[in-house]
Amino acid sequence: MARGAKYSSGSGLLQWLGLAFIIILVDQFTKVLIVGYYRLGDSTVVTSFFNVVRAHNTGAAFSFLADASGWQRWFFTGLGVVAAGVIIWMLKSHAGQRLFGFALACVLGGAIGNVIDRVLHGYVVDFLDFHSHGYHFPAFNVADSAITIGAACLILDEFLRVRRGR
Numbered sequence: 001m002a003r004g005a006k007y008s009s010g011s012g013l014l015q016w017l018g019l020a021f022i023i024i025l026v027d028q029f030t031k032v033l034i035v036g037y038y039r040l041g042d043s044t045v046v047t048s049f050f051n052v053v054r055a056h057n058t059g060a061a062f063s064f065l066a067d068a069s070g071w072q073r074w075f076f077t078g079l080g081v082v083a084a085g086v087i088i089w090m091l092k093s094h095a096g097q098r099l100f101g102f103a104l105a106c107v108l109g110g111a112i113g114n115v116i117d118r119v120l121h122g123y124v125v126d127f128l129d130f131h132s133h134g135y136h137f138p139a140f141n142v143a144d145s146a147i148t149i150g151a152a153c154l155i156l157d158e159f160l161r162v163r164r165g166r
Contacts, residue, residue: 012095016105017088023109027142028116031125038127049132055139056123080115084108099157106150113143 038044038054045051087108094100117124126139 012101013091016091016095016101016108019102019105020109020112023106023142023146024113024116027109027113027146030127030142031113031117034125034127043129049130051129051131052127053129053139055126055129056121057126057139058123077115077118080111080118083111084115087111097157099153099160103150103153103157106146106153108150110143110145110147110150113141113146117143 034052034054038052040054040056043051043053087104091101091104091108094104114124124141124143126141126144128141128145129139130137
């Protein structure tokens, strides 16, 4: 099916917006729990390679620009809002494509989840901490996970599209 092909794009769009909404709800619910039960820096060991922590990220992925003077809060908020608008427009145009729509819905839900944090708190609440042999992967959250899954699915969708074109 070509990228522009559609099947009942109205219902398809609602399906993808519904998925994004569920991601936002799960993301915000988990963050409310962390903020309610943990103070900044608190940590609970769950397994030998995983902790639940409370961390604040004023930057972007991997704390990019976290040490900036504060302008990054509004820059990343604006970027998230613009990205959400573009994604919704793309979903309207390609609602019938399952993998592409799923990927965009994941990125949309994650982006909005982190925008909500930036507006409410001035930072993103992170709490998933994976580690091994003394190395801690940067803490992340449900929204970050959704964005990562969405990005991987976008790459897969493109590989499959190119392969079909041969």
